[in-house]
Amino acid sequence: MHPLKLVDSLPSVASPRRVGRRLLRSSLLDALAYPHGVDRYLELVRPLLVKHQVRAEVTAVRCQTPKSVTLRLRPNETWRGLRAGQFVGLSVEIDGVRETRPYSPAGSQHAAGGVLELTVSTHPEGKVSRYLRDHARPGMIVGLTQAEGDFVLPDPRPERVLLISGGSGITPVMAMLRTLCDEGFAGEIGFLNYARSSALALYGAELDRLVDRHDGVRVARGFTRGRRLPLGGRFRREHLGAVISEHADAATFVCGPPTLIDAVRAVWTQDGLSEPAVETFTQPPLSFDTDGAEGLVSFAASGREAANSGLPLLEQAEDAGLTPDHGCRMGICNTCSCHKTAGTVRNIITGEISTARDEQIRICVSVPVGDVALDL
Amino acid sequence: MSTPAPSLTPEQLEAFGQELDAIRARVVADLGERDADYINKVIRTQRGLEVAGRALLLLGFLPPAWIGGTAALSLSKILDNMEIGHNVMHGQYDWMKDPRLNGKTFEWDTACPGDQWRHSHNYMHHTHTNIVGKDRDIGYGILRMSEEERWHPYYLGNPLYAALLAVFFQYGVALHDLEAERLAAGETTLAEKRGMLGDIWRKVRGQTLKDYLLFPLLSGPSLPFVLAGDASANLARNLWSFTIIFCGHFPDGTQQFTEEQAENETRGEWYYRQLLGSANLTGGKLFHILAGNLSFQIEHHLFPDLPAHRYAEISAEVSEITERYRIPYNTGPLHRQFGSVVRKIGKLALPPLPGRGSSEPNHEEAAKAQGQELTAAA
Numbered sequence: 001m002h003p004l005k006l007v008d009s010l011p012s013v014a015s016p017r018r019v020g021r022r023l024l025r026s027s028l029l030d031a032l033a034y035p036h037g038v039d040r041y042l043e044l045v046r047p048l049l050v051k052h053q054v055r056a057e058v059t060a061v062r063c064q065t066p067k068s069v070t071l072r073l074r075p076n077e078t079w080r081g082l083r084a085g086q087f088v089g090l091s092v093e094i095d096g097v098r099e100t101r102p103y104s105p106a107g108s109q110h111a112a113g114g115v116l117e118l119t120v121s122t123h124p125e126g127k128v129s130r131y132l133r134d135h136a137r138p139g140m141i142v143g144l145t146q147a148e149g150d151f152v153l154p155d156p157r158p159e160r161v162l163l164i165s166g167g168s169g170i171t172p173v174m175a176m177l178r179t180l181c182d183e184g185f186a187g188e189i190g191f192l193n194y195a196r197s198s199a200l201a202l203y204g205a206e207l208d209r210l211v212d213r214h215d216g217v218r219v220a221r222g223f224t225r226g227r228r229l230p231l232g233g234r235f236r237r238e239h240l241g242a243v244i245s246e247h248a249d250a251a252t253f254v255c256g257p258p259t260l261i262d263a264v265r266a267v268w269t270q271d272g273l274s275e276p277a278v279e280t281f282t283q284p285p286l287s288f289d290t291d292g293a294e295g296l297v298s299f300a301a302s303g304r305e306a307a308n309s310g311l312p313l314l315e316q317a318e319d320a321g322l323t324p325d326h327g328c329r330m331g332i333c334n335t336c337s338c339h340k341t342a343g344t345v346r347n348i349i350t351g352e353i354s355t356a357r358d359e360q361i362r363i364c365v366s367v368p369v370g371d372v373a374l375d376l
Numbered sequence: 377m378s379t380p381a382p383s384l385t386p387e388q389l390e391a392f393g394q395e396l397d398a399i400r401a402r403v404v405a406d407l408g409e410r411d412a413d414y415i416n417k418v419i420r421t422q423r424g425l426e427v428a429g430r431a432l433l434l435l436g437f438l439p440p441a442w443i444g445g446t447a448a449l450s451l452s453k454i455l456d457n458m459e460i461g462h463n464v465m466h467g468q469y470d471w472m473k474d475p476r477l478n479g480k481t482f483e484w485d486t487a488c489p490g491d492q493w494r495h496s497h498n499y500m501h502h503t504h505t506n507i508v509g510k511d512r513d514i515g516y517g518i519l520r521m522s523e524e525e526r527w528h529p530y531y532l533g534n535p536l537y538a539a540l541l542a543v544f545f546q547y548g549v550a551l552h553d554l555e556a557e558r559l560a561a562g563e564t565t566l567a568e569k570r571g572m573l574g575d576i577w578r579k580v581r582g583q584t585l586k587d588y589l590l591f592p593l594l595s596g597p598s599l600p601f602v603l604a605g606d607a608s609a610n611l612a613r614n615l616w617s618f619t620i621i622f623c624g625h626f627p628d629g630t631q632q633f634t635e636e637q638a639e640n641e642t643r644g645e646w647y648y649r650q651l652l653g654s655a656n657l658t659g660g661k662l663f664h665i666l667a668g669n670l671s672f673q674i675e676h677h678l679f680p681d682l683p684a685h686r687y688a689e690i691s692a693e694v695s696e697i698t699e700r701y702r703i704p705y706n707t708g709p710l711h712r713q714f715g716s717v718v719r720k721i722g723k724l725a726l727p728p729l730p731g732r733g734s735s736e737p738n739h740e741e742a743a744k745a746q747g748q749e750l751t752a753a754a
Contacts, residue, residue, distance in 0.1 A: 031590055034582040035483040040476065044423055096412030098473040327499030330643075332680060334467035335499050337480050350401060360470050360478060 047141045048076040054144040056116065061136045064119065065200050068168070069133040070106075073116040075144060082116075082147030084109045084179035085172040085253065085279075089358075090118065091143030094131050098143070100358060101128045104151075104172035104255075104279075106203070110182045119202055121168035151253065151279040153179065158251035159187040162244050162276075164235065164264055166194040166256025170202050172279060173253055177207075181214050190243030190250065191219040194235060194260060197226045218243040235263045252276035295370035300341060302376060312348065313338075313363035317376055324363065324376055331365035338363045343372030384648065384701060393644030395697050399690050400679050404471075411683045412472055418459050418665070426452035429609070430591060436601025449609035451666070454616055456485040458668025463684045465494055470681075486613075487550035489579040492572065496553040502680050506625055506632045506653030513625065514632065516541065516548060517557035520724045522632050527727040534725035545614035550576050616666070619714055620657070624673040627655040628716040629706045650677035651698060656691070656707035663710075664688060674705065 029038050042049040048057060056073035063069050082088065082105065091100040107117035122129040153161070153176050161180065163173040170193060180189060195201035198221075207219045220242040222231035231239050240247045254264045254276050261278045268276055293310030299322060306320045314336050317324050327335035331349050337360050344355045345366040353369065354361065363374070384392065425448045432445030461484030463469075469477040476482075483490045496512065504510035508524040515521035519538055520531040541548045554572060558564045566573070587606040595602040631652035638649060657663075657671035664671050665685075672687035675694055679687075698705040 028590070031582070031585055032594075034586045035485065035579070041423055041427065044420060093412065093472075093474075095408040096410070096472055097408070100473075327495070328503040330503075330646075333494075333498040333502055334470070334479050334681060335494060337467060337470065349397075350404060356473075359473055360467075360480065362467075 050076065051078060054078045054146060056142055056144050058136055058138055058140040058142065059115070060138060063133070064202055067200055068119055068121045068202060069129075069136060070117065070119045071132065071136055073118060073142065073144075075114055075116060079114055079144065080146055081114055082109055083152040084175035085152040086147040086149040087151075087172070088116070088147050089143075089145035090128070092128060092131060094127060099128050099131075099356075100143070100145075102281075102357075104149075104175065104281075105147075106171040106174040106178075108175065108178035108182045110179060119168070119171050119174075121202075149279075151255070151277055153253075154251060157183070157185060157187070160244065160246070160250040161185075161187065161189045162240075162247055162250035162252040163189065163191045164194075164252070164254045164256070164260070164276075165192070166235075166260040167196070168202070168281060169254075169256035169260070169279070170195075172255050174203055174206075176253060177210065177217070181210055181217070185214075185216065187216055188244065188250075189214075189217045190240075190247075191217070192222070192231070192235065192239055192243055193219060194222045194224060194231075194256065197223050235260055237267050240267075247271075248273055253279075255279040255281075293368070295343075295368060295372065297368055298371075298373045299376040300373055308368045308370070308372070310367060313345070313361075313366050313368060313372065313374065316368075317363065317374070322376055326364055329364045331362050334362060336362055336364045339375035340366075341373045341375055344369040345372060384703075386642075386644075388701060389642060389644035389648060391644075392697070392701050392703075393642065393647050396647050396678055396694070397643070399693055400682065403679070403682050403686050403690065407471055407683065411469070411685070414685050415460070415464070415469055415477065415683065418455060422452050422455040422460060425449070425455070429605075433591075433602045433605040434595050434598055436595070436598045436605055442601055442605060446605040446608045446612075449605060450612035453485055453609055453613040454666055457613060457617060458620070458670065459665055459684065460484070461486070461490075462497075462668050462670070465490055466498060467681045468683045485583070487546040487576070487580045487583055488552070489550070489575045492553040492575065493549070498680070502677065504638070505650055505677060506630070507635055507638050508632050509635060510638075512552065512555070513621075516552060517555060518548075519721065521626055521720065523724070523728065524632060524634070525724075527724075531725050534721050538721045542615055542618040543611065545618040546610065547580075550580065619710070620667045620670050622717050623655060623657055623710065623713045624670060625653055625655065626717045626720055627706065627708070627713040628720075629704060630655050647678055648703065650674070651703055651705070653677070654706070655713060656705075657713055658707055658709050661688075674707075 033041055037052070039050040039052050042051075048055055054075055056075040056079070058071050059074050060072040061069065085104065087102045087104040089100045090103050091098050093099075103118045103120060105116045106119050107115065111117070120129045120132050122133045151172055157180065161176070163177060165173045173191070177189060177191060191207070193201065193207065198204070201221065201223070204221075211217050211219050220231055220239065222228070222233060222235065222239065224234055231242065244250055248271060252264075252268075254261055255278070258280055261280055264276060265278070268274075293308045295308045296305055297308050297313065297316050297320075298305045299317060299320060302322055304320050304322065306316060309316055309319065311319070314324060314326055314329065324338065325335050327333035329336075331347075340357075340359055340361045342357050344353060345361055346353050346369050347362075348365050348367055363376075429445045429447075429449030429452055432441045432448060434445075435441035436445060461482065464477050464482045465479050465484070467479030470479050480494070481490075484493075501511055501513045506514065508514060508522050515525070518541060519534055520527065554569050554576075555564060559566065559569070587610065588603065591606060592599045592602040631649075633649055633653070641649065651674055654673040654677045656674050657667065659667070659671055669684035669687050670676060672684070672691055675682075675687035675691050676684065678694065679690075682690075695705045695707075
């Protein structure tokens with residue numbers, strides 16, 4: 001047995017550190033820190049000490065390509081781990097505002113110490129991605145959510161796994177590949193990896209290394225611009241043979257832009273196969289029409305839905321038979337403030353349009369622009 | 377009536393409202409790191425004062441440590457309730473999207489549960505400011521603070537009730553939403569208020585446990601000193617917040633309104649009522665911070681959800697606008713404003729003098745007087 005494992009399996013001893021930790025979690029301390037909670041004091045000593053929030057320290061930063069930044073993160077003890085393919089919400093404060101974006105970690109779920117690797121592709125309009133590229137440094141503290149998502153490898157592992165990715169969509173399938181390699185997976189893994197050009201392709205050297213070390217792993221690349229070799233451009237049925245002996249019975253995971261997902265789906269439908277697991281990072285295009293109201297308003301907590309009538313969301317909720325908390329109905333008192341999980345709203349007082357996921361809005365002065373989901 | 381109808385034309389009111397909206401829009405567009413850094417710094421200071429205060433009180437048998445500890449804890453509670461709690465719960469920092477500073481969920485170091493405060497203060501008081509019969513902050517259902525309220529021998533105790541309210545202010549605020557006067561009149565029952573009472577009880581229990589049981593017990597031989605320090609800090613916070621809050625809407629010159637006057641108000645009219653019903657305090661930077669910037673009560677009532685440290689910056693513009701529209705802008709030093717509040721508490725304890733109508737200057741006169749004062753100052 002590995003010596004480290006031996007140490008791990010010893011019965012827990014009351015080390016000073018462990019006693020300290022237990023004390024920090026005691027209800028006595030909670031009562032003394034009432035009503036703010038122990039975290040609000042601990043974080044002033046060290047931000048990672050908080051026990052009710054996941055936070056992580058950036059431990060390394062590198063740029064694989066000119067349009068991406070790769071971070072290594074060490075999460076605090078609140079982190080419950082993840083399954084390869086899941087995503088986390090990463091929060092940073094930019095000009096006073098806490099911005100949160102979903103990213104799929106690219107590292108193995110068995111990484112030592114729960115260390116996470118995030119590769120963030122920068123977009124010209126991407127506030128968070130550009131901020132991370134320009135400002136992420138070792139020692140920086142970021143906020144995380146627990147891992148979410150069911151784009152994950154099944155348990156027990158299938159015999160044959162096919163991974164297909166386009167652009168920044170490589171991250172969750174890279175996590176799957178690394179996880180399977182760490183597990184000593186004995187089956188067959190095929191990986192079709194598409195990128196704009198070889199200069200912008202992520203994880204090129206690492207994929208080569210994994211192919212060298214693991215017998216069952218086959219990787220083929222396609223570039224959609226410039227020299228389109230070796231696969232020759234975008235996904236086609238013929239590419240499958242380059243990496244997998246039989247795609248029909250392979251557990252298939254596709255992550256990338258909608259065009260890639262549609263192309264793969266078309267082949268699977270032609271072959272009469274059940275849908276592959278898919279994930280896309282691209283938001284559907286927004287339709288702006290300030291005159292004619294359109295879209296669907298969904299009230300997640302009550303499970304109700306209604307067509308957007310163009311009225312403020314408070315009135316739409318009431319029309320749908322809900323009785324949300326409210327007060328002034330004029331954007332003053334904040335009583336109606338409500339969690340918006342997705343969608344775009346316009347503030348009728350300021351005209352401000354807000355597209356952020358997971359934000360508080362005052363529903364008495366917010367009208368939907370297209371589909372909106374509220375936690376009501 | 378001490379509460380005349382607005383004297384501006386509808387067009388003037390509309391233009392007046394738009395000017396104020398423009399100030400608001402400009403500040404909202406400018407919110408950012410400066411505001412986030414400010415509130416984070418205030419919070420760090422408050423937490424530091426709290427920890428330092430509790431630590432010093434452990435050595436409370438040494439007089440300088442007791443004095444220092446009690447002072448630090450008093451300042452901590454004042455900052456927590458005024459510049460942090462009150463303002464964060466207005467949603468002033470919701471734009472930061474930081475769950476720790478969310479106006480809907482924030483909880484403060486005082487007996488009143490945050491959720492009840494959000495209703496009684498953010499909604500009832502801020503929407504219906506100074507409307508007699510609707511704004512329960514006029515006298516908290518205990519005092520007679522308006523001539524529109526009919527006198528009753530009970531009100532002979534006005535000064536006594538005010539003194540008791542000041543000393544036990546945190547509990548007065550906690551019980552505010554219970555509507556004690558409606559309970560007494562049989563308009564509502566305790567059974568209807570059970571959920572509310574439960575929330576108040578849990579909050580008061582948490583506060584009492586911390587200040588009057590756990591910290592004293594954990595301090596061993598310093599127990600009586602810690603107990604006395606905690607009680608003094610709570611008292612200091614009560615007296616201070618009572619003083620600042622009563623200077624917000626009751627000094628001489630502030631107007632009160634009837635429900636009819638506030639019916640179908642336009643946004644401009646609403647702004648106008650907020651302005652006439654509020655009064656500012658003059659003072660230095662530290663004074664304003666400890667007052668939670670409620671010393672800019674006028675700006676706070678115009679823009680309750682703008683970060684309060686911005687009020688000082690926009691107060692010059694607001695007073696310039698009021699000058700142009702010849703609307704009174706009520707401001708003065710603490711001793712003068714509070715003095716007039718104390719006089720009002722005393723005066724309204726007594727029945728109205730026979731043969732005299734309103735003893736308050738009516739709005740026209742007040743506006744004229746203020747206008748003259750401002751012109752003279754200019």
